[in-house]
Amino acid sequence: MGGQLRAGGAGTTRDTLLAAAYAVIRRDGFKGASLDDILAGAGLTKGALYHHFSSKQALGYAVLAEIIEPYVLDFWLSPLALCDDPIDCMHSVIGQACEEIDGEELALGCPLNNLAQEMSPVDEVFRTGIDRIYRLWREGIADALRTGMRKGHVRADIDADRAATFIVAAVEGSIGLAKNAQDPEILRHCCAGLAQFLDGLRQGDRPMPVEGRG
Amino acid sequence: MGGQLRAGGAGTTRDTLLAAAYAVIRRDGFKGASLDDILAGAGLTKGALYHHFSSKQALGYAVLAEIIEPYVLDFWLSPLALCDDPIDCMHSVIGQACEEIDGEELALGCPLNNLAQEMSPVDEVFRTGIDRIYRLWREGIADALRTGMRKGHVRADIDADRAATFIVAAVEGSIGLAKNAQDPEILRHCCAGLAQFLDGLRQGDRPMPVEGRG
């Protein structure tokens, strides 16, 4: 494809469209995102959009696969590949998430969860693409937990797949709750609960006592 | 609201509209729900709707306040008012939720979370109404945990508000994850993780061992 010609340089028109679409979709949802808004944000016109994408659906699928998927997997999984103790690692990733998500970012929620709740009942392609990301996310955590078991950091009597699934669910639920409350305090409380659950997975049985009441 | 005037009689036109709106909104989201679809489901016409509600927004707010709020609070909180041990009680409520949510119900997700993720960033009235329900839900659980502390069923060194917030977040996250996966197994795994967290709150320190790997 002609795309190869400029694969080296960043900032193709296609990338501009994806970025603008990502921003509007995140704010207004997929159905609520108007193409005119996206195009205004990208500084382009209908002709450009329909040259690169056959439909609004196709644009949305590309945003999911090329923007959201790498972002989520990179943020949550790549630290796990480098760390020694997966529980320590997840603690720090969650802490980082709590810090980064503030102000306007907080009110927008998780782009993956937003799409999932809106589109999965009505669009099978979206649902499949989102399911793929969730599966990779869960498998990445489960693999890290199993590695941690072999190294003696994680209790061996737990089911890594189930724990990973619950961790993902709790993360998404926490962000979603804080998004609606528009209150970073809520997010921190949830992160504390999640941290408590993570500590329950540590080798050495006895969970860490919860930090004193605020 | 005017609904109180005819609260005695069942099956009013207003109730029919609310029920039909609830069904369509749950499936298609609020923006995606067309008034024509709702009206067709109710067997009524525009005139009836705008006689009872001033706008689509007003209809949505009424669905939230009169259908979703009582449903959520009744399902999750009323058992806690009757039980002795809140942790046992929540175990059974969660178990009930896991059983009830299957097939088509599973794919539709939690009506409260659906509305929250879709509307809270773009409609402040919705956000406030949803926030109210989440707050009541969290307070109900926190109150039950505090009562359980006094009775000696719950560890005294935890923060009841934080734990309650995390529980609500984990519940919504679990349903949301299972909704996208369309897989009741996912929901059961998440419930097991949540149960594990709940057991960590028990007086008597040592968490229940997780059931053996499937």
Add this chain to the structure above:
Amino acid sequence: MGGQLRAGGAGTTRDTLLAAAYAVIRRDGFKGASLDDILAGAGLTKGALYHHFSSKQALGYAVLAEIIEPYVLDFWLSPLALCDDPIDCMHSVIGQACEEIDGEELALGCPLNNLAQEMSPVDEVFRTGIDRIYRLWREGIADALRTGMRKGHVRADIDADRAATFIVAAVEGSIGLAKNAQDPEILRHCCAGLAQFLDGLRQGDRPMPVEGRG
């Protein structure tokens, strides 16, 4: 239906829409007819149109069934029901058509043939509806010819169905040719040829000599 309420009075909104659509479709074809043009001609708006018709297709089908079909059948068949000699009768109908079709009317052609040539290869519903009209038209002529045979006006050794089919084809072909030429002379020449064919069907074997050269 509510339509019964105003069935007695002429000039319903629906009729206005049909008439305006007929005019624009006849001029620009079905695909070329813009809804905005039709609505401007009717003095109405989108809301009115989509209240009465579910789509542009549905509007087109209604124009075919409620405007074009009665017009064609009434113009060509009702005289045959009253006449004694079908060949005399068709002579006069064809003569009437030649006179009526002039100027702007000539350049627009036959509305039935226009729709047939444009839509029959790409829209099965149109094709079926048009085929129905052509069938009724052919059958009406064939019945009249058979009646004429019994009365001794028409040769008994011809196939009435085949003759009727050819007559319809020749009529449409003649109008179509004159439409493109925008020349009423062409139409008159064709009508003369058709008249010659009709005379060949008369009882008394020997065809009328053609009128002398122009």
Add this chain to the structure above:
Amino acid sequence: MGGQLRAGGAGTTRDTLLAAAYAVIRRDGFKGASLDDILAGAGLTKGALYHHFSSKQALGYAVLAEIIEPYVLDFWLSPLALCDDPIDCMHSVIGQACEEIDGEELALGCPLNNLAQEMSPVDEVFRTGIDRIYRLWREGIADALRTGMRKGHVRADIDADRAATFIVAAVEGSIGLAKNAQDPEILRHCCAGLAQFLDGLRQGDRPMPVEGRG
């Protein structure tokens, strides 16, 4: 036109475009034929098209003049130049047309008539070009009839121009009627009627008896 410059070589890019455009226009009409479809069929892109043709209209005019005109005139007129008896000759040409036009070909109708009915009221250049072809067609038949008169094959008391015009009209009407019916039987019936008309033009006055009823 520039086409003459490369008339010697077959399979030029220009010819490819014309062939692809002819195929799509025949199926979808001129307005309905999208340039993207034509280009996809030709395996070329916009740049190639607008290098050879200044607009979609120009492409259509070229299809008419360089594809349709030679095809129609060659099919209908060249046999007449070789035959001795024009009526015998037309019988065989019509019979050939009846045999060749079947299945998918039947449903597409006559490319000349298709263009005429769609475009002649809205595009004067098309109308003129089509009129030219019809005129040449009619004149070719009329000339053959006049030659036949001199040789004694054709009745001398008819107007050759009028007869030729009616023959062309009847041919187009017959193909058009069969196209809509999607029934080769209709076409055969019409051809029989046309054959009957042709026999009425023979020297020797008495028309051939029609074949017995089917």
Add this chain to the structure above:
DNA sequence: ACTGACGGGACAACCCGTTTCT
């Protein structure tokens, strides 16, 4: 000679609200 990106406009479909009338 030909490619691909892009501009800009038009169209059908849909949707929410209002109003009139029964």
Add this chain to the structure above:
DNA sequence: AGAAACGGGTTGTCCCGTCAGT
């Protein structure tokens, strides 16, 4: 109280034409 007609606006889609680049 409710049915039906209608207004007015927005959205996704598609399509023709141009232009810089090779």
